[in-house]
Amino acid sequence: MKFVWYVGIIVGWVVLPAIVDAQAVIDLQGQVVNNNNDPLAGAHILVAQHNAHAVSDDQGYFKLNLPSDSAIQFTVSHIGYQTKHETIHLDSRNPAELTFMLKSQRYESPTVVVTATRSRRNIEDVPEPVTVISDKEIQTSGSTRLSEILAEQTGLTLTSNHGTGIQMQGFSSEYTKIMIDGQPLIGRTAGTFNLDRITVGNVQQVEMIKGPSSALWGSDALAGVINIITEKGQRPFELGISSRYGTNKTLDTGLNLSARTNRWEHNLFVNRNSSDGYSLIPGSISQTVPAYHNYTASYQTSWEASDALNIEFRGRYYREEQSSTDFLGSAQNPTLLEGDALQEDYSFTPTLHFNWGKGFRAELSNYYSRYRTDSRHHYEQGDSLYEQSKFDQLLNKTETQLSKSWNADHTTTVGGGFKYERLDAKRYPSQPAFKSYFGLFQHEWMPSSKWDIIAGFRYDGHSEYSTQLSPKLSARYKLFDWLHLRASAGSGFKAPDFRQLFLDFTNPTVGYTVFGSSSAKERIEELRERDQIEQILIPLNQLEEIRAEQSWAYNAGIDLFPTDQLTIRINGFRNNVDDLIESAPVATKTNGQSIFTYFNLDEVYTQGIETQLRWQPSDQLELSAGYQLLDARRKVSETRDIVNNQGEVVERESSSYEPMFNRSRHSANVKLFYNWEAPAIDANLRGRWHGRYGRIDANGNGYVDAGEYEDDYMVWDASLAKTFNERYTLRLGVDNMFDFTRAGDLSYLSGRIFYAQLSLQLY
Amino acid sequence: MNKKRYCPNLLVLFSILSLTAFLTVSCSDSNSTGPGPNSDTIHTIEDLGASTDFGGSPGEYTFYNLQKNKVVADSNSTNWDIAFSGRVIIANAGESGPGDGGVMVIKAPFNEVQQAPVEGYTDYLDTIRNIENGWYNYTANEEPKHAIIARDDRTVVVKTADGDHYAKIKIISWYKGDPDVTSEEFEDPFAREAGYYTFDYLIQTDGSRKF
Numbered sequence: 001m002k003f004v005w006y007v008g009i010i011v012g013w014v015v016l017p018a019i020v021d022a023q024a025v026i027d028l029q030g031q032v033v034n035n036n037n038d039p040l041a042g043a044h045i046l047v048a049q050h051n052a053h054a055v056s057d058d059q060g061y062f063k064l065n066l067p068s069d070s071a072i073q074f075t076v077s078h079i080g081y082q083t084k085h086e087t088i089h090l091d092s093r094n095p096a097e098l099t100f101m102l103k104s105q106r107y108e109s110p111t112v113v114v115t116a117t118r119s120r121r122n123i124e125d126v127p128e129p130v131t132v133i134s135d136k137e138i139q140t141s142g143s144t145r146l147s148e149i150l151a152e153q154t155g156l157t158l159t160s161n162h163g164t165g166i167q168m169q170g171f172s173s174e175y176t177k178i179m180i181d182g183q184p185l186i187g188r189t190a191g192t193f194n195l196d197r198i199t200v201g202n203v204q205q206v207e208m209i210k211g212p213s214s215a216l217w218g219s220d221a222l223a224g225v226i227n228i229i230t231e232k233g234q235r236p237f238e239l240g241i242s243s244r245y246g247t248n249k250t251l252d253t254g255l256n257l258s259a260r261t262n263r264w265e266h267n268l269f270v271n272r273n274s275s276d277g278y279s280l281i282p283g284s285i286s287q288t289v290p291a292y293h294n295y296t297a298s299y300q301t302s303w304e305a306s307d308a309l310n311i312e313f314r315g316r317y318y319r320e321e322q323s324s325t326d327f328l329g330s331a332q333n334p335t336l337l338e339g340d341a342l343q344e345d346y347s348f349t350p351t352l353h354f355n356w357g358k359g360f361r362a363e364l365s366n367y368y369s370r371y372r373t374d375s376r377h378h379y380e381q382g383d384s385l386y387e388q389s390k391f392d393q394l395l396n397k398t399e400t401q402l403s404k405s406w407n408a409d410h411t412t413t414v415g416g417g418f419k420y421e422r423l424d425a426k427r428y429p430s431q432p433a434f435k436s437y438f439g440l441f442q443h444e445w446m447p448s449s450k451w452d453i454i455a456g457f458r459y460d461g462h463s464e465y466s467t468q469l470s471p472k473l474s475a476r477y478k479l480f481d482w483l484h485l486r487a488s489a490g491s492g493f494k495a496p497d498f499r500q501l502f503l504d505f506t507n508p509t510v511g512y513t514v515f516g517s518s519s520a521k522e523r524i525e526e527l528r529e530r531d532q533i534e535q536i537l538i539p540l541n542q543l544e545e546i547r548a549e550q551s552w553a554y555n556a557g558i559d560l561f562p563t564d565q566l567t568i569r570i571n572g573f574r575n576n577v578d579d580l581i582e583s584a585p586v587a588t589k590t591n592g593q594s595i596f597t598y599f600n601l602d603e604v605y606t607q608g609i610e611t612q613l614r615w616q617p618s619d620q621l622e623l624s625a626g627y628q629l630l631d632a633r634r635k636v637s638e639t640r641d642i643v644n645n646q647g648e649v650v651e652r653e654s655s656s657y658e659p660m661f662n663r664s665r666h667s668a669n670v671k672l673f674y675n676w677e678a679p680a681i682d683a684n685l686r687g688r689w690h691g692r693y694g695r696i697d698a699n700g701n702g703y704v705d706a707g708e709y710e711d712d713y714m715v716w717d718a719s720l721a722k723t724f725n726e727r728y729t730l731r732l733g734v735d736n737m738f739d740f741t742r743a744g745d746l747s748y749l750s751g752r753i754f755y756a757q758l759s760l761q762l763y
Numbered sequence: 764m765n766k767k768r769y770c771p772n773l774l775v776l777f778s779i780l781s782l783t784a785f786l787t788v789s790c791s792d793s794n795s796t797g798p799g800p801n802s803d804t805i806h807t808i809e810d811l812g813a814s815t816d817f818g819g820s821p822g823e824y825t826f827y828n829l830q831k832n833k834v835v836a837d838s839n840s841t842n843w844d845i846a847f848s849g850r851v852i853i854a855n856a857g858e859s860g861p862g863d864g865g866v867m868v869i870k871a872p873f874n875e876v877q878q879a880p881v882e883g884y885t886d887y888l889d890t891i892r893n894i895e896n897g898w899y900n901y902t903a904n905e906e907p908k909h910a911i912i913a914r915d916d917r918t919v920v921v922k923t924a925d926g927d928h929y930a931k932i933k934i935i936s937w938y939k940g941d942p943d944v945t946s947e948e949f950e951d952p953f954a955r956e957a958g959y960y961t962f963d964y965l966i967q968t969d970g971s972r973k974f
Contacts, residue, residue, distance in 0.1 A: 161904075190904070281951070331953050638916075641870040647881030647972055649869065661905070696907060696945040700900030700914035708945070744906055744950045 028064045030098030032056045032076060040102060043078040044235050048262045048304075053236070075234070076100045079761055080726030083234035104726070114182065115207040115227040117444065117454065118216055118413060119361075119403060127452055127476035127486055128213075129557055129571045131612075133206040135231065140673060140684055142719045142733045142757055144244055144252040144273065146206070146228070147195035147748065152686055152717075154626025154669055155210060155610045159662065160747040163194025169210055169573055170606030170632030170663050171223035175494055177213075179227045181314065184220070186395050187345050187371030191497070196748075197318060197343070199296045201242060201254030202269035204231040210610070211555045211573055212492020215456045215472035218438055222492035222551050223575075230300065232267050233258025239763040246735075246755030250275040263304040271296040277324075278750045280743040285334055288747050290324030294343075302353075310353040317346040326377060328386075336380035345371040359405030367397040392424040393498075399438075413442040413456075423498045430519065432502035436462040436495075452476045460493075464501050464518050466547045468493050474555075484559040486571075493548040500546065500581050500598040512593040514583060517546040520597040524587055527595075536587045543586070547600050551577040567614040574607040603635035605657065622673040630665055633657035636703050658703030659694055662745060664712070666691035680723040689714040695745060713740055715749065731757040806832055806966075810939050810959040813847035824848045829923060829930045829966050841924040847960055850899065850911060850937070855924035857886030862924030868898055869918045869931075873963065876918045879929035879972040884922050898934050907950045911937045911957070923966075930966035931974055 032043040039060025046053050047066060054062040066072060077083040081102035088098065116126040123130055133149055143149040147164040150156050157167040165173025174191030177184060178198075185193060200206070206228050213221040233256075240256040254271040274293035281288065295318070302312035322341040327334035347369035354362040372392040379386055399417025406412070422433040442456030457471040472490030479485055502516040504523065515523045521540050527533050557571035579600035587595040608630040615623045637655040644650055659665075669688040676682070691712045694704025719733030732755070739752040811834070814823035826835050826843035835842045841862040846853050855862030865884025869876050888897075898917045902910045919932040935941055939956035942949050949955060965974055 281947070284951070331951075639870050640916075643869065643876065643878040643880050645878070647878060649880045649883055651870070697900065697902070697905070697912065698944050699916070700912040701916050702900070710945070743947055 025065050025067060028066055028098065030062055030064075030100065031060045032062065032078065032100045032102060033060055034081065035101060035103055037101075040078050040081070043076060043081075043100075043102070045100075046075040046077070046236075046262065047072055048075065049073060051262050053262070074098075074100070076102065077234040078102055079235065079238075079763070080104065113207050114229070115209055115213075115225055117442070118182070118401065118415075119411075124484075125452055125476070127454055127474035127488060128209050129211070129486060129555060129569070131208040131210070133208075135204050138200050138203060138206075139729075139759070140682060140719065140721070140731075141686065141717070142244065142731055142735070142755060143200055145196050146198035146200055146226075148735075149200055149206065150195060150226070151715075152669060152671070152688055153208070154612050155628040155630075155667070157664065157667065157690060158195075158748055159192070160745060161192050162189040163192045164196050164748045165192035166195060166226070167663070168223040169575060169608065170630050170660070171575070172662075174497070175220065175223035175492075177217055177220040177225045179217075179225065180316065181230055181349075182227060183314075183347065183349055183367045183369070183397075184217075184395075185345075186369050186393055187343070187373075188497070197294075197320070197345075198228065199252075199254065199271045199273065200228075201252070201271050201296075202231050202256055202267075202298065204229045210571075211488065212470070212472070212490050212551055212553045212575070214468075214470035214492040215458045215490055216440065216442065218458060218460055218470075219468075219493060219495040219548065222494045222549065222577075230267070230269070230298065231256065232265065232300065233260055235763075236260055237763050238761075240759065240761045242757065242759040244731075244755055244757035247753040248275050248278050248750060250753070250755070265300075265302055267300045269296070269298045280741050280747060280751070285327050285331060285336070286325060288743060289750065290322050290339070292320055292322035294318065294320035308354055308356055310355070312349075312351040312353060314349040314351070315347070319344045325380075337377040337386055338380050339375065339377050341373065341375035343371075343373045345369065359411070360402075361404075362400065362402045364400045365398070367395070367399075369395045389426060390424075394420075394422045396420045409446050411444045413440075413444075415440045421498075423502070427505045428498065428502050429504055430502060432498060432518070434463045434501075436460060450478045460495075460548075462495065465496050466545060468495075468548050468550070470550075482561045484561075485557075486559065487554075487556040489552075489554050491550060491552055492575075493550045495548045496546050496581060496598070511589075511591050513589065513595045515595065515597050517543075517598045520586065520595075524595060527587075527589070532590055533595075534588045534590045534592075538586050543597070546581065546598055547579055549577060549580050549600070551575050565616045567612075569610075569612045571610045572608070573610070574605065576605050578603045580604060604633065604660070606630065606632040619677070620675050622675075623671070625668070625670045627666070627668040630663055630667070632660045632663045634660050634703065636701075638701075661694045661697065661704055661708075664691040664693040666712075680726075681721065682723075683718070683720045685716070685718045687714060687716045710742075710745075713742065713746075714738075715740055727761045729757075729759040731759070733757070804965070805963050807961075807963050808832075809941070809961050811847060811961070813849060813958045813960055824853065829921060829964060830928065830968070844923045844930070845921050845932075849958055852888040852898075852919065854884065854886050854888075854921060856884070856922075859886040860924065863922070863926030864924040865922040867920050868896055869920055870896070870916065871918055872916050873918045873931060873933035876920065876931050877974055879920050879922070879931070879967070879974070881972070884920075888919070899937065907944060907952075909952045910944065910949070910955070912944055913937060921964075927970060928967060929972055929974075930964050932962050932964040934960060934962045936961040 032040045034040055041056055041058045041060060043056040045062050050066055052064050052066060054064050056062045071087050071089050074086045074088060081104055084100055084102055111123055112120050113123045113130045113132060114120050116128040116130050138149050141149060147158060150166055151158050159165045159167050159173055166176055168176045173193060178193050208226050210224040213225045217225050238258045243253040245251050252273045256269050258267040272295050277287045277289045277291040279287045298316040300314045302310055304310050320343045324339040326337045326339050329335050349365055349367045351363060351365035374390050376388045377386040397417055397419045399415060401415035403411060403413040416439040419436045424431050438458060438460045440458040442454060444454045446452050453475045455473045457469060460468040470491045470493055474488030477485045500516055501518045503514050504519060506513040521543055524540060553575040555571060555573045560568040580602035581598050582601040583596040584599050585594040586597045589595060608628055610628045612626045635655055636658045640652045642650045642652060667690045671686040673684045692709040694708050695710040696708060698708050699705060716737040717735045718737060719731050721729050721731035723729045735753040736749060736751060741749055741751045811825060813825045824846040826838050826846040828835050828842060829844040841855060843855055844864055845866060852866055853859040854866035855864040866888050867883050867885060898919055899911045899913050902908060902912060913934040913936055921930045921932060937960060939959040941961045967974055
């Protein structure tokens with residue numbers, strides 16, 4: 001029935017004929033120039049509402065015939081320049097001579113964000129602390145994968161655990177939601193979403209919100225959200241190729257192709273990335289990172305079916321093959337294994353965007369995504385199969401969102417959706433599937449030009465664990481032009497993952513067993529009937545339904561703009577979580593080993609201050625610096641025995657909050673960008689520093705003691721580029737200049753990398 | 764750019780190591796001044812080989828006499844006080860031996876254990892099923908992966924086989940050469956030689972429970 005309803009809406013709006021008034025027509029003349037007032041030939045001038053299009057001549061001049069009395073929206077674009085959108089009111093009796101000045105793309109800084117409110121908003125207005133990484137920054141940094149550019153951001157730390165993950169506000173990788181164009185990416189291993197899977201060759205900007213955003217984005221947005229906004233062509237036809245080659249035979253090649261008419265646009269991106277891998281431990285049989293190659297293809301198209309309806313489709317495909325050498329036995333006398341690992345993910349998203357005017361908008365989308373892996377190990381001699389493991393995850397999400405701007409002060413957004421997830425893997429013999437649904441509400445109120453207040457909540461219902469309500473309240477106050485205040489309070493959550501709900505795993509060598517919380521009770525009963533249980537430690541009827549991990553968080557910040565050239569942002573945060581999911585023994589088996597299941601046990605808090613400074617003393621020079629103070633602690637309960645004079649053992653319980661491992665208390669970065677305009681050369685130097693951090697629990701007490709800190713480290717990157725004709729850029733760079741490596745926890749750092757990158761904007 | 768890595772098979776790890784580990788013992792008595800032990804002396808035993816078997820379960824035992832401070836072979840006697848096999852420690856009592864001894868873990872650092880308890884002793888320290896109250900921490904997937912790390916807030920207290928004396932033990936390491944567990948070399952599970960106890964102990968010879 002729902003379907004019929006949707007179709008009805010679509011058809012209704014498509015067939016409604018546009019009513020066009022007969023209007024006076026004027027001849028319009030204008031010129032397009034650059035910021036030195038030099039004419040720009042070949043610029044495209046587009047008026048979508050009247051299907052009009054012109055191209056500027058050698059002197060930058062253009063002509064258009066347009067109806068006179070309306071406000072006309074111009075889109076002016078040129079290769080190598082920022083596209084300009086401008087609305088102009090024309091007077092038929094006295095047509096003005098128009099001049100459009102385009103700024104070179106080098107000065108671009110992003111101004112519009114969507115992640116904070118689920119709608120396009122000016123970054124200076126939203127109450128959330130949003131960080132934006134521009135495509136310009138990605139390009140000048142020579143980054144090809146998402147991990148590389150995130151590593152340079154204030155308050156973020158990369159981690160190596162079954163892939164390169166991100167640590168945000170002290171939370172490990174599984175607590176940050178990663179999205180492309182607002183749709184969540186699936187396929188995590190041990191909680192880590194491997195950021196190396198994501199190419200940044202077609203990124204317009206990366207938006208980040210630190211602090212919980214579950215009120216808008218649901219599960220996993222407990223530490224924050226990273227939303228990758230893909231690039232869309234601005235000119236009628238664009239073609240760009242970029243290729244980077246560097247140390248370890250790492251090659252990354254991408255092609256961007258886009259075409260658009262007034263009503264129809266296409267954006268295609270293809271990327272190939274490969275490397276021979278590297279080894280951080282000399283003489284070891286297995287490489288630290290084995291050789292791999294991968295492909296990404298993505299396509300986006302949208303069609304303006306009518307003034308009220310836009311139909312959009314997005315598709316993405318990713319495939320990686322990795323080959324490694326592993327071994328059994330000792331390194332001195334190894335039995336060699338050849339490993340082949342395949343990873344594949346793809347997604348399709350058809351979306352309908354409605355715009356009924358008067359501030360009333362709606363969106364209806366279906367997101368289908370699948371992630372699968374297949375890894376095999378063969379004996380090198382004889383080629384027989386040693387082990388194979390497969391993993392197959394599916395997510396389908398249907399959602400709708402409506403927003404209404406009642407007037408300039410009030411905007412309401414409501415939405416809802418339905419999710420289906422399924423998993424197929426050896427460790428999950430039951431092929432678990434679960435269903436969830438959600439509804440969200442958000443109201444934004446701007447009582448004056450100084451205030452912006454947003455209140456909202458999201459309700460998530462689920463078939464396998466307790467429902468979740470995530471509220472959030474945030475406000476921004478522009479005390480002066482140069483001083484803005486921000487504050488927010490809200491809740492974030494992370495749903496129990498498949499492992500915590502459905503795992504059914506017995507270690508084949510040691511013999512312990514882990515059951516997910518959904519099946520623990522029944523599976524232990526089964527084992528008891530087969531006389532495999534020795535002792536039950538927690539009565540089965542006392543096993544509670546597992547809950548999502550929920551945080552409460554408070555953020556407060558100041559944005560300072562003392563001069564036009566200087567921006568300082570300071571943000572303080574505090575996150576409290578008291579129900580982190582941990583495994584604990586629930587029974588013992590007759591083979592002497594334990595059965596584990598998952599409980600809401602651990603309590604942690606993280607707090608800190610993040611500051612970001614950006615200073616642009618001239619058009620040539622930009623300096624930015626960031627610092628984060630982080631205090632992340634976990635509650636540790638200890639029992640201490642005291643033997644009294646009677647020889648009795650007396651237990652004394654105590655608990656305290658102790659520092660967590662792998663978290664630097666201090667971290668900082670500094671970046672220097674220089675741009676010589678006349679020779680079109682740019683250069684940059686970027687450094688990031690991580691203070692000492694607890695790494696290894698040498699005395700086994702579960703928290704960081706004085707002797708367990710690993711030294712601080714710093715990584716420096718630099719690059720130099722020359723641009724020809726505003727179109728072709730050759731970049732030479734070196735990452736990790738001083739060749740710092742630390743095997744184990746920093747295995748993503750490969751040592752010094754030299755590279756050359758050529759970007760050609762052919763059209 | 765870290766990729767998913769193949770995790771080694773623990774069975775193979777343990778079975779290989781058990782071959783090399785078994786009965787290669789070296790002892791040193793760092794502070795001993797006279798022929799007989801006394802309560803002021805802390806003895807340091809280095810790399811006492813204890814067979815590592817399937818998952819660290821009891822296999823071959825290495826028997827130790829704390830009063831004489833040496834390895835003994837005669838297991839069916841009261842000539843030994845404790846014995847080691849993999850992660851398991853037994854005392855000469857009950858099902859483990861003919862003596863009147865015992866062993867237990869006290870949740871306190873070595874220096875803070877001033878007295879031996881009167882009761883609570885067992886003949887078999889089940890640290891595999893009862894990790895929480897054991898003398899070590901198993902790192903599982905934390906760095907360094909799959910390691911047994913001795914806890915410095917645990918003390919093993921032993922009643923000797925004759926039932927008359929008490930000793931307290933601080934286990935320092937379970938790996939050959941007491942390696943620095945924070946070092947890069949220790950990160951590779953294959954590079955570790957498991958099942959070698961390094962420990963300090965102090966034995967009270969005056970018959971009291973005081974240390």
